[in-house]
Amino acid sequence: DQQVKQNSPSLSVQEGRISILNCDYTNSMFDYFLWYKKYPAEGPTFLISISSIKDKNEDGRFTVFLNKSAKHLSLHIVPSQPGDSAVYFCAASARVGNEKLTFGTGTRLTIIP
């Protein structure tokens, strides 16, 4: 049972435009969400996170939105740059008494110059 779902395996976006990556979850105990970025031959690197007490968190070009009622979060990258081409993983945890992350299957983002 996939508790964290990324339904788009791939996404292509023109350079300079907005990239929107989506993630859905089913476990209502999740209260902390993260996005990781992964380049080929490297480990995932932390990008941005959000706690369930917020609905938005911004860091430079990256913004994560959380809609708790819909159990949905999204990552916005604006403007998109060629270096943003990577696989993006959504992850979630139920922090109280549980420090494990549950990952989605990833979305491969390609930025077209």
Added chain:
Amino acid sequence: DADVTQTPRNRITKTGKRIMLECSQTKGHDRMYWYRQDPGLGLRLIYYSFDVKDINKGEISDGYSVSRQAQAKFSLSLESAIPNQTALYFCATLDRQGGTDTQYFGPGTRLTVL
């Protein structure tokens, strides 16, 4: 220097062989994790450790064992490798400072079991 290192980076082995993947960290974190990544399945947790004396199974621990030799070292063993253990393996540490839960990953080990 990288904060989380993994050795080897690539390994090809045969069915039935014993394999050990090693992970070291210089971040001083107590919590360490082993994941495997398969195409279309994301990262799945194999084992995790909260400190040297605390080892826990993840969602796919069958066929694997671990050893936490020190705070900085966490090894993953395949006692008798089989072809469906061919995957990319990642070690990670957890930073809980400042109320965040951020995992830092090593570069990965690509394991092929023939």
